[in-house]
Amino acid sequence: MPKLKREDWYHIAQKVNWTFSYVSHEEVFPKEIVGETQVPIEAWEEWDEPYKMTYREYVDIQRDKDGGAYAVKSALSKAKITNKLGDGWNNILKMHYGALAVLEWHAGIAEARMARFGLDSAWRNTAVFGSLDEVRHGQMQLYFPHELVREDIQFDWAHKAMHTEEWVSVAARATFDDMFSATNAIDVAVGLPYAFETGFTNLQFLGMAADAMNVGDYNFSSLISSIQTDESRHAQIGEATLQVMMKHDKEKAQEIVDRMFWKAWRLFGVMTGISMDYYSPLKHRSMSFKEFMDEWIINQFMQNIESVGLDKPWFWDQFMYEQDHISHSLQMGIYFWRPTVWWKPVAGMGIEERQWLSEKYPDWEENYGPYWDTIIQNYQNGAVEKTLPETLPVLCSCCNLPICIPDAKTGKVEVKTITYEGQKKHFCSDPCQWIFERNPQRYAGQKTIVDRFLAGEVQPPTVPGLLNYMSLSEHEMGYDPENGAWALQYNKDKNLVI
Amino acid sequence: MIPLSGLFEGDFVAQLFVVGQEDTLNQLAEKLAYHSVDRRVAKQDRPFEVLIKGEVFPGDVKVNEVGLAPMDHVVVRYAPL
Numbered sequence: 001m002p003k004l005k006r007e008d009w010y011h012i013a014q015k016v017n018w019t020f021s022y023v024s025h026e027e028v029f030p031k032e033i034v035g036e037t038q039v040p041i042e043a044w045e046e047w048d049e050p051y052k053m054t055y056r057e058y059v060d061i062q063r064d065k066d067g068g069a070y071a072v073k074s075a076l077s078k079a080k081i082t083n084k085l086g087d088g089w090n091n092i093l094k095m096h097y098g099a100l101a102v103l104e105w106h107a108g109i110a111e112a113r114m115a116r117f118g119l120d121s122a123w124r125n126t127a128v129f130g131s132l133d134e135v136r137h138g139q140m141q142l143y144f145p146h147e148l149v150r151e152d153i154q155f156d157w158a159h160k161a162m163h164t165e166e167w168v169s170v171a172a173r174a175t176f177d178d179m180f181s182a183t184n185a186i187d188v189a190v191g192l193p194y195a196f197e198t199g200f201t202n203l204q205f206l207g208m209a210a211d212a213m214n215v216g217d218y219n220f221s222s223l224i225s226s227i228q229t230d231e232s233r234h235a236q237i238g239e240a241t242l243q244v245m246m247k248h249d250k251e252k253a254q255e256i257v258d259r260m261f262w263k264a265w266r267l268f269g270v271m272t273g274i275s276m277d278y279y280s281p282l283k284h285r286s287m288s289f290k291e292f293m294d295e296w297i298i299n300q301f302m303q304n305i306e307s308v309g310l311d312k313p314w315f316w317d318q319f320m321y322e323q324d325h326i327s328h329s330l331q332m333g334i335y336f337w338r339p340t341v342w343w344k345p346v347a348g349m350g351i352e353e354r355q356w357l358s359e360k361y362p363d364w365e366e367n368y369g370p371y372w373d374t375i376i377q378n379y380q381n382g383a384v385e386k387t388l389p390e391t392l393p394v395l396c397s398c399c400n401l402p403i404c405i406p407d408a409k410t411g412k413v414e415v416k417t418i419t420y421e422g423q424k425k426h427f428c429s430d431p432c433q434w435i436f437e438r439n440p441q442r443y444a445g446q447k448t449i450v451d452r453f454l455a456g457e458v459q460p461p462t463v464p465g466l467l468n469y470m471s472l473s474e475h476e477m478g479y480d481p482e483n484g485a486w487a488l489q490y491n492k493d494k495n496l497v498i
Numbered sequence: 499m500i501p502l503s504g505l506f507e508g509d510f511v512a513q514l515f516v517v518g519q520e521d522t523l524n525q526l527a528e529k530l531a532y533h534s535v536d537r538r539v540a541k542q543d544r545p546f547e548v549l550i551k552g553e554v555f556p557g558d559v560k561v562n563e564v565g566l567a568p569m570d571h572v573v574v575r576y577a578p579l
Contacts, residue, residue: 424569
């Protein structure tokens with residue numbers, strides 16, 4: 001007997017909400033874990049996913065995708081490709097795995113939260129697949145780098161990073177805890193699959209897979225492609241949820257999107273901004289981070305928010321201004337504080353690389369050149385100690401990143417300071433301050449590394465004590481893999497101007 | 499001792515530094531400049547000045563006289579020519 005086609009029966013399995021008789025709706029769906037909106041309960045029945053899939057289809061497709069990715073890995077594992085790809089590319093891998101692999105597991109829990117507490121059965125059903133996706137991503141992104149640990153101990157941070165108090169991992173957790181690990185189902189649905197995945201990572205993963213293919217890292221390319229196809233499917237949860245919210249509670253929808261788009265942007269600037277503008281080998285760079293943002297992210301995001309009826313986030317001017325700054329400021333910070341990360345920050349400051357930066361960012365030389373010139377001079381004078389930190393940067397009480405990105409209104413770094421319950425809180429930007437102040441109780445207890453340092457949690461209170469606190473042994477901490485040799489190519493007599 | 503947040507004007511990042519209650523603002527400026535000047539900001543043969551909430555204070559005033567509290571933010575810059 002022929003099986004029914006999916007479209008002949010799917011609707012029967014899609015809508016399986018029922019009226020509870022022995023418990024109240026509120027008991028089944030407590031607001032603390034579901035979230036609160038002005039959307040009437042019955043309106044959630046309109047929740048409709050555009051990408052329909054059955055469990056049988058899901059398992060079939062995922063099995064094939066796993067087979068493909070693991071086959072590539074198996075075929076290439078003896079080739080030791082990463083040895084040949086250089087420190088810049090390996091930094092991208094280490095940063096990616098360390099900041100994301102374990103957090104994909106957390107995303108699996110967040111999707112599972114929607115699978116139980118989503119307010120419509122179609123939403124819950126789709127989130128089951130999303131949860132399985134994220135578990136798979138966690139597994140793969142721990143398994144793939146594992147074989148690299150014997151070549152380079154920093155790859156151990158694929159698993160280790162999120163179990164430490166290292167500052168980049170603290171910043172990543174601060175964002176992702178807020179976005180999905182420690183929030184309700186509605187916030188997850190808008191923050192993770194929409195603001196983060198639809199807004200940033202879905203397209204970023206396409207670009208990253210292409211870049212990996214371009215540099216010859218077929219393993220990573222196949223892994224990222226395999227993940228991206230999952231992301232593009234489960235990211236639909238965001239838009240489907242927004243479609244319902246926009247009819248009844250646009251204000252709430254806009255607020256979650258604004259908040260999470262900003263936090264995602266901050267992290268994206270670290271991960272993708274630096275990778276594209278400084279770590280990616282020059283000969284393989286297809287576009288700058290700014291060009292990528294403009295062509296892939298901003299354009300697409302604008303179309304997307306327009307199609308669902310949202311407005312541009314209120315901080316759009318600052319966001320656009322930062323396109324010229326975020327990667328450069330954060331690269332300067334990570335290079336200077338290089339012992340505090342789990343990769344080997346290359347300077348990315350060879351003469352040709354610097355020319356490329358000036359072509360892509362016409363104001364780069366004026367804004368960032370002088371810092372690098374001073375560093376170059378110190379290397380040339382043998383004053384390596386002056387290229388390293390003796391204190392900490394002040395960190396933002398919202399995004400946990402160094403306060404280093406200039407303000408669009410003044411063109412300068414502006415430290416925004418408030419006192420909350422007797423404690424000073426510093427912010428890197430108006431949006432970060434806005435996020436904190438709209439719900440200070442949620443964020444006030446989240447101590448930055450500087451807060452912990454001042455509270456006596458870091459002993460001894462020195463840079464070595466801090467590295468120990470962040471679980472960075474001398475074999476794991478970052479360093480310039482060229483030891484500043486790149487600086488010696490500059491002409492000492494020409495004031496370093498190229 | 500008081501920990502402060504400081505930005506040396508022209509540098510790219512705000513930094514943590516520590517001053518004594520009896521330090522003058524000139525000493526405060528030197529302590530912050532130590533972490534910026536000749537590391538990322540080019541050295542100049544000019545004195546520093548300290549701004550608190552946008553206002554320039556005389557360099558011989560002491561920290562305890564201007565009422566700086568832990569993690570207040572200050573800006574240090576080269577004095578205009």
